[in-house]
Amino acid sequence: MLRLSWPIRQNDVMVSVRKILLGLVSLACCSPLVAQETVRIAVGEWPPYLSRTAQHYGVAAHIVEEAFQASGMDVEIDFLPWARVLVYVESGQYDASILWVKTEERQASFLFSDVVLEGEAVFFYHKDNPLIWQEFRDLDNKRFGGLRSASYPWFDAARAAGAAVEMELVSTEQQNFSKLLSQRIDAYAMDKLVGLHILQQDFADRQNDISYDPTPIETWPYRLIFTRSPRGEALTEAFNQGLQAIQERQKVQVHLNNVANGVYLPIAEQ
Structure with a gap:
């Protein structure tokens, strides 16, 4: 049998346990977040x-x-x-x-x-009519799709840089991708991941006809x-x-x- 070499009083044990419990409660109350929040x-x-x-x-x-x-x-x-x-x-x-x-x-x-x-906006294009660009002058004589509900600062900047660009406005992204697939426009600028998602969901049979230039037009x-x-x-x-x-x-x-x-x-x- 193990014997302790010093006497332990019950009151001392109770006081120590109480201090530990109060310390834990205090820690939990003072912390704004607890486990499994x-x-x-x-x-x-x-x-x-x-x-x-x-x-x-x-x-x-x-x-x-x-x-x-x-x-x-x-x-x-x-x-x-x-x-x-x-x-x-x-x-x-x-x-x-x-x-x-x-x-x-x-x-x-x-x-x-x-x-x-x-987030990145990029130019989507038909693979038979690729659009590769580095500066606004590379967009000269291109026709773009756009949304009536959106603004396009890059379009204004391209015109200010001397590029002769045009934009045809419609109501939905799907309409712009349809025009891109029929090559009635040269490119359509939008969020890269949203564009890929729309192609996967709404144009699954023709999504491989569309690609995009990785150079971002805008980032967020x-x-x-x-x-x-x-x-x-x-x-x-x-x-x-x-x-x-x-x-x-x-x-x-x-x-x-x-x-x-x-x-x-x-x-x-x-």
Whole structure:
């Protein structure tokens, strides 16, 4: 039998246990986040970045989910009209939203994460009529497709640089790709991943007739926004740490590359 070489009084044991328990309670109360925290995220539809019908709710949601998981947190994503998303995050009804560009106006109302991914606009073209460009003068005498609901600063810049360019406006991206396939326009500029997704989903039998020039026309650094609060500050820090961890393992680029492989098409269509 093991015998202790010093006397232990019951009161001493009770006092020590009580101190330990109080210390643990104090630590939990003072910490803004605890293990297995669930982060509530509000988003709208924007496939293939975000879609309720896609695997992992789209490539951007997949990246965000893995970044939070790397920090030991769970994620709950709800799809809402985009007009309500900002209101709900600012009021704290939701913790965060995905894919926002930082502006001075938004910084007054929200906290921003590090850059999650870079969106790129590129020129899509028919493979029988390639458009390769490095400067605006390379666009001379080209006819482009566009949307009535969008603005195109690059088009104005090309004209200012002396390029004789034209643009035909329609209502949908699908109409522009149809015109591109029939070679009624020379090129159509839009977000690369969104364009690839539209071709996969709506022009599957002819998507191989279309390619794009990799030189970006515009880029957008997309981030998460968080509620301005102590909880929002802690979540922002936790997300940034998780994002760095998965970036170091090259997982972000793997998921972005998988858009071209059709991974984020609607589940029923894969």
